[in-house]
Amino acid sequence: MKIVLNRKSDISLSQQIHDHIADRIRSNLLKENSPLPSIRNLAKKCNVSMMTANKAYETLEKEGLITRIQGKGTFVQKKTNKALSGLEEQSPSFNWQLTISDYLPRAQSIRFNNRHERIQLSQSTVYPGLLPNRHLEQEIKKVLSDDPQILSTYGDIKGDFQFRKELTNYLKQFKLKLAPSEVLITNGVQQGIDLVARSFIGPGDIVITEGPTYAVAIDVFRGRGATIIPIPVDEEGMKVELLSKIDKKPKLIYTIPSFQNPTGTVLSNKRRSKLLTYAQMHGAIIVEDDSLSELYFDSKPPLPLKSMDEEGHVIYLKGFSKTLSPGCRIGVVAASGTIYNRLLSAKTMADLGSPLVTQKAILSFIKSNKMKSHLQKLRITLKIRRDHVVSLLNQYAPDGVHWNTCQGGLNIWLTLPPFYHTDEIFIEANKLGLSFLPSSACYPGEPETNHMRICFSSVEDQLLEEGIILLCQLLSQYLATTANQSNIPTV
Amino acid sequence: MKIVLNRKSDISLSQQIHDHIADRIRSNLLKENSPLPSIRNLAKKCNVSMMTANKAYETLEKEGLITRIQGKGTFVQKKTNKALSGLEEQSPSFNWQLTISDYLPRAQSIRFNNRHERIQLSQSTVYPGLLPNRHLEQEIKKVLSDDPQILSTYGDIKGDFQFRKELTNYLKQFKLKLAPSEVLITNGVQQGIDLVARSFIGPGDIVITEGPTYAVAIDVFRGRGATIIPIPVDEEGMKVELLSKIDKKPKLIYTIPSFQNPTGTVLSNKRRSKLLTYAQMHGAIIVEDDSLSELYFDSKPPLPLKSMDEEGHVIYLKGFSKTLSPGCRIGVVAASGTIYNRLLSAKTMADLGSPLVTQKAILSFIKSNKMKSHLQKLRITLKIRRDHVVSLLNQYAPDGVHWNTCQGGLNIWLTLPPFYHTDEIFIEANKLGLSFLPSSACYPGEPETNHMRICFSSVEDQLLEEGIILLCQLLSQYLATTANQSNIPTV
Known part of the structure; x- marks a missing residue:
């Protein structure tokens, strides 16, 4: 330590x-x-x-x-x-290793990843049956038959040129005007966040995030020694008006504007403008994590902040793990100017570039227009699932438990009365083969403990239903029991 | 800055x-x-x-x-x-970005990667024609047909269990006794080095390396704020006896014992023991970068330090980019105890795990025993190439230029008389479509500038011959011209 x-x-x-x-x-x-x-x-x-x-x-x-x-x-x-x-x-016999200090101040993520409960609602993933595996399989086979040498060449560290070019086309739907030289391919969005942190964040630098936010992003920024200031979230996303109360110079703002992780909220258009203006005024970088904006249910979320960014303040992150293939581990960073150059330098040190074959597979899928119809189907399926979960919650959840009816994405955010601790239900749930994400993982510093994130896309329909009903039973038991304990204030 | x-x-x-x-x-x-x-x-x-x-x-x-x-x-x-x-x-218009300080103190690597000269002897790679692309292609196709769901699942962050198990078998040839839970899959060896650095190295920590060493490793350790102490290399590898003169407590020793990069030397068995004892005495970690030990010409190099490591001092790195497929970007970290746990935590933050499909492909290739015959052929081919380059150098290189006749690996290390600067020849060579690695990239701190690394495996036979002859002409011209300049001492 x-x-x-x-x-x-x-x-x-x-x-x-x-x-x-x-x-x-x-x-x-x-x-x-x-x-x-x-x-x-x-x-x-x-x-x-x-x-x-x-x-x-x-x-x-x-x-x-x-x-x-x-x-x-x-x-x-x-x-x-x-x-x-x-x-x-x-x-x-390895006890001497305990004398070796490390630089990992926090690793919440490891508590919740790689879990193997039967009903896994903890990780925000899409059930394989909902993803176009057979199509992607065909693309990969074709790519390999056409050019098996992609297995034996180091690609460009920036990422395959054709893929970057196709991505600039794909991102035009979000009104992003990018050159291929402003696109960098990463191993999922996670690596994008990590490259930004290692390039620009060091001890004492101020990082602003939503509170709650994505657990592993907190780990990464904390790992760089950042002072993280969380800004609360309401139904319009990050409460941007609170930024004016921060009396320190921010270096970086990490935001998930569309279907925020974990709350599912959408940052309003007005707040997007304000946030960008704030960054411009303070010479700060915005990291816009936009993994889920394709997965809207009724209407599209507002355009990304990057679409309004004239001076290169926004580092835009897009991933294909949620929409297409987590197994390919493909993420995209869009940035400009010297910020891009420095991220490229960090990518070089991190791993000398991402595998070519998976880039080519996704390139070919996006280009083929199958992407569009796949996303259409996926949106409908996810909306049906959300509706089903909400109706189950209406039917089975005990009084005092609230949730958002998210307008897109993969998660529902549940709130218990204050002073309850979802870590405690988590342990009980695990015993019964059920998992979710307790809110304790999602806050920098002192966490709010009375929320949980449940993913409604990660398991089969039947298991999802079973899981939600089981969770509601656990919640009822927990609220009934702990309400009788004198050491916890009741509400 | x-x-x-x-x-x-x-x-x-x-x-x-x-x-x-x-x-x-x-x-x-x-x-x-x-x-x-x-x-x-x-x-x-x-x-x-x-x-x-x-x-x-x-x-x-x-x-x-x-x-x-x-x-x-x-x-x-x-x-x-x-x-x-x-x-x-x-x-x-992006000039405000210059006010954003970063934490990238050094990035030599970016100067020499992604170069597109016609005769590319700069990067240490294996010409695609020498790698088993068609076989690997078949393996990938089979893997996808058998289980297309590997495209739509996040794998275990440690790496696929079956692959890790197969790797423990593969590594038995080096007398490594490992459990699958001691193996972590990374994006190439580069990510292994990076995970170690981000876990264990911070400002002022002492890192010992060979001098010269692998350029991007220097970038990574420097990026973490390490004080790097380079130890000179002779024909038996790192001059381990000099370690006793270091009066600071080392935290980590980074070594490439077999066919060292860039010098091609092999650390003798005796020095391997001494180095391990030194690490044990000082409670230090050894990072053993063993990417090339399969590529010996006449006799195998001594067993890895990891094979003698009883107490978990050695983090062992093995890659398949040189021997099998750079396009798959697969590296392996073997470590034990809490050191393993902390590296796993770092991998989580870095990218949540490597792609499954490429892991499965290499798993299946290694398991099929094709690996053995592939390596046999590759060794023979590489030895022929080395012999050819050495005979060309004997024939064409000017007086005053020396080189090692490496016993394995992919590179030859050329030495000019002191005071010459291979960066200067590099610029001339580039104009003629030729590249190599100037030694200025390979030293932490003040570099020796009178060496260069040339890779004899990266291009077709004919281009290699053309390149070496061209290089010798450039060397002759350079030595003749600069010897006449009064501002450089002549030898």
């Missing part, structure tokens, strides 16, 4: 130490019963006074994250929570 | 500022004629005295990297060198 403090920040040093340790505990990077340094050593390690170090531990203790045992030391303590841990235990 | 100084380092602050700016200029991240901050502003930016800032500029000026014009300011100045720049110029 390496704690890098930003002495110029107006977040107090004790708070920074607290945040760092709390993050690692919540992420299971620090496990139950792990020893923590003494006050003296912590103070020395961080180059702060013992009073400051003590203050950090005091807060952690109050929150029930650590325990201090007289004469023995300080230890990680949390509700035993094996179900949340995605990491394997290490063998005793 | 963001200059992060390490105030605990015993490298002086002025030297750190110098190194940072010099790196950016050499990498073309700072271009000819770019304005640099005034002494006053530089001092303020770095929080150092004006004397310290001035000292950094003085050194840069002496080296001819910057120029100071009375009343105008300080500017980047270097030999106009457009041929070396891989980056595009930005349009004037």
Whole structure:
């Protein structure tokens, strides 16, 4: 564990130490019963006074994250929570490895990825049966027969030129005017976010996000030492008017304007303009994560911020994992000027470029116009699923539970009364073979714990129905039981 | 440009500022004629005295990297060198972007990747005609016919389980005893290096490498703020006995023991043991980059360090880009204990996992035993090519030029007399459609400039012959001309 403090920040040093340790505990990077340094050593390690170090531990203790045992030391303590841990235990002979400090302050993501529950509503994915596998299979076979040498050449690090050119055509539907030299191919949108962070974010830089936001994006920005300021979300998306209250210079704004992850909201056109103006005024970068805008139900979301961007403030991210093929891992970054150049340099260091064969497959699918009819069908199917889930919730969800009726995308955001903790239901649900995403993963800093995200596209119809009914039963039980416990305020 | 100084380092602050700016200029991240901050502003930016800032500029000026014009300011100045720049110029309307600082202190790689000279001896690749494209093509087609759903599922972030299992079998030939849970699939070896750096390296951490070493690895470690200590190389590889002279605690040792990049040398068995003992004594991680060990000519190189590693000190990297398919971008990381867990967390943040289809293709090829006969053929072909290049060099190279006769791998390392600068020949060679890798890219810090790496596997036989003869002519001209110039010491 390496704690890098930003002495110029107006977040107090004790708070920074607290945040760092709390993050690692919540992420299971620090496990139950792990020893923590003494006050003296912590103070020395961080180059702060013992009073400051003590203050950090005091807060952690109050929150029930650590325990201090007289004469023995300080230890990680949390509700035993094996179900949340995605990491394997290490063998005793590797114990020297614990002396190796790392730079991974938070990794919520690992708690919720690669889960194998029977009814998996946790990951925001599209059920394979809804994706055009057979068509893509044909495209790949054709591509390989035509030119098997794509297996034996390093492609252009930027991505295949023909593919980038076709993407500029594809993105015209969003009124984006791009040259192929402004497009960079990545391994999914995730790598796009990561390249931006490694290029432009370092210790103490201010990153603004929606709160809640995409869990792994938080991990990435936190991993670069950013100070993340979350802006609350209402039915029109990020409450952009609150930006004026931030008294620090923002370096980067990460936003998911259309069918926001996890809340499903859409940023209104007016707020999009305001957000862009804000970035221009402050010389900030906007990262626009636009993975889902094709998946609207009734009407298209407003045009991307990038379509209004004259001066190269917006780095636009588009992926094909949700709409077409997660297995191909293809994402797109659109950016201009020196920002593009620097992202290209980062991509070089990250992996020297993405595989050619999967690029060619998607190129060929997009070009063939099959994309259009595939998306039409997918939108209809997803809307039927959303309607079904909403009607099940209406029928089975207990009083006090609310949800958004999203207008597109793959997820519904459920809200319990305050003070409830969806991590607790998560553990029960896992025992019954059901998973969802607890809101604790979606906030930088202190999380709201009374929400959950459920994906309505990830499993077969029948399992979805079974899952929602089961979840409602669990919610009813949980609300009934915990309402009787005196330690939790009731509402 | 963001200059992060390490105030605990015993490298002086002025030297750190110098190194940072010099790196950016050499990498073309700072271009000819770019304005640099005034002494006053530089001092303020770095929080150092004006004397310290001035000292950094003085050194840069002496080296001819910057120029100071009375009343105008300080500017980047270097030999106009457009041929070396891989980056595009930005349009004037994006000029605000220049105010955005980044964290890319060095990007030599971008100067030499994606080059399109007719005779491309710069990148260390294998000519497509020497790789089993048709076989791999068949494997991919079969995999897709059997299970087209691999296109529509996110795989395990660690990599496909069957593939990881098969890899543990493949790696048994190197006496590696691994469980599938100790294997992580990456996008080529490059991503393996990058995951290690982002997990374990931060500002001021000591990284030991061979000097010279793989250019993009330097970029990655420098990008994390490492202090890199290069250890010279002789015919038995890294001069391990020099490690005892390092008086700082090393965090990580990056080594390419077999057919080292760029020198082609092989680390002797004795030195391998010593290096591992050194890492154990100092609680350091070894990153063993073993991309080329299958490509020996007469006898196998010694077993990997990982085969002797009982306590999980070695992170072992193997790739299939050189031996099988660069287009698939498949690399392998083998590690144990919490080091593995932390790398997995980093992989999650980087891209949520590699594409499934390319993993399945290589799995199926390795399993089919075609790998063995393919490698046998490839070794023979490469040896013939090496012999041919060596005989051409014997015939055409001017006096004063030396080279290693590598025992495996893809590259020959050429050495000119000291004080010559292969960057200068590079520019001339490019004009004639020929490229190689100048040694200036391969050193952390002050580079030796009188070497070059030529790859003998990247082009067709005829082009290779043409290229080597052309290169020898250029070398003869260059040595003859510059020997007459009074400003360069002659030898």
